[in-house]
Amino acid sequence: MNVLVILKMVPDVVEELEVAENGAALDVEAARMMLSESDDHALEEALLLKERLGGKVTVVALDAPDVDEALYTALAKGADRVVKIEGLDQPLTTSLAAAAVCEVLRTQPDLLPADLILTGAQAIDDLDGLMAPLVAHHLRLPYLGVITGVAADEAAKFATVVKEYSGGVRGEFEVPLPAVLGVQSAERPPRYVPVAKIRAVMKTGRIETAAAPVMADGGLALTEVLALNKPEEAGGAEILSGAPEEAAGKLCGVLAERGVL
């Protein structure tokens, strides 16, 4: 079973996010970038499939700040090959990113076919579309999203996948392969890999590079961001200040007033 995983870097939202000078984009230089959370789960699911069924895991990512670290980490976790697509200017819309990735997948002789293409179900910056269905569209493959489990037969003809709805209800689907799945969460939390192992891989492992394609449409986006702002305060919380004990005391007063206590 050969699985291809598409990874994307996104800003770490635990940090303060700055808006670029034009007022309409994120200041990527000022942001700390990290692997998109659901992409990390997609990688984990791919590694679980490899452990169960054998085969190879190939990882593809667009160049971005700190992407090398994410790719070396993928190698340290058990990915067989990692490929970085270079030469595209940030920031990219998800539509353009998907088009670029698919063009590389089509033109690089040894990346496709894959039995399964996995990526995150959704990223926090997927403003103009989701990566998984866009990739499925470009490669003309079946797609299903919000996946929390994948099992496949040895012959890799079909996969049985679990999709989440709401309220804890899930659906079990039969998907013909090859297919593109948007992974919400892997069957177990993404594995931890010690920093020492990542450092060792940095010395011995290799990140392959591929040149970004020239986009047929010149990379024209169909949407325009006029402004990017901190959301307007709608009401907002009354902050109970003070040391934890003091704030806790104030909150108890509120709870008593509201009949909760």
Added chain:
Amino acid sequence: MSGNILVFAEHFRGALTEATFEALATGRELAGKLGRSLEAALLGSGCRDLAQQLGVAAKVHYVEHPALGDVTPDLYAEALSQLVRICTPRAVLVPLSNLTMGVGTLLAARLRAPGVNFCTAMDIQDGEIRVKAVLYGGKLEATVVPRGEPLVAGLWPGSRNPEEGKSTTPPSLIEDFRPQLPEKPQIRLKRYIEPEAGDVDIREQPVLVAVGRGIQSEENIALAEELAAALGGAVCGSRPVIDQGWLPLSRQVGKSGATVKPKMYLAVGISGAPEHLEGMRNAPLIVAVNTDPQAPIFRVAHYGIVGDALDVLPALTEAVRKRRQETHA
């Protein structure tokens, strides 16, 4: 180009979703401002009756095909794109839910039309549709304009009151549309997996202490359990805590989990990503504890404490116990 607004009405196990009614409410406003009419697209097999509940729309397109019995994004997007080519709306509003995840993206891609996700509000300015969309887990908000038509807008559920999209009268016109599709979908739903009954039903609890990433480790859940016990409630969690296996799936609040409305919802170490807010924003009293004063959770909370979960939880438990003793004394 009809220039109308078309809402994709989604339904699950025989019922229209609340997100559909939210989309209808937004669609009606938008159509009103444009002086156009609101239409709805109901896709499925043997579900024509549901169109009766879409009376906010002037016209409902009932798109019937045996392959549309269960939602598979490929066929739903294909059927919708065939309809859109005929009814030529200015914008298609699609609820951004787990159920139909990907349908909007595929529709925009097939039509080579602009797509905008995570929409929380839509307006008309200088004749242009302007969309507000939340990005980066709710930390920033984008104002977006489409360059082309139709706009395919993915609406974030929980952004407005679904009651505004409901009507007691049926739509004046229901039109049948038969799309050209393969007889069977490639992707097949085999069965539903029902949620396992948890030890407690978090939807029935008067007080919920919800923990997120800020709780840091499984051992620290005990701090939340103690506070929940003192308050007479239960502990629940946001997605990262469930994914780590620190709490069972039955305790998840948000898009994939339960929607809850306790008397008090205490969110501890939860940043307040839109997926989480969707499941708890209607609680009458929301209190948030977070180290980051900019965390989006503070925008929906009524009261907030800026501090570390591990410091605030024991302090709160202590204060609640003390207060209870005082009242009983």
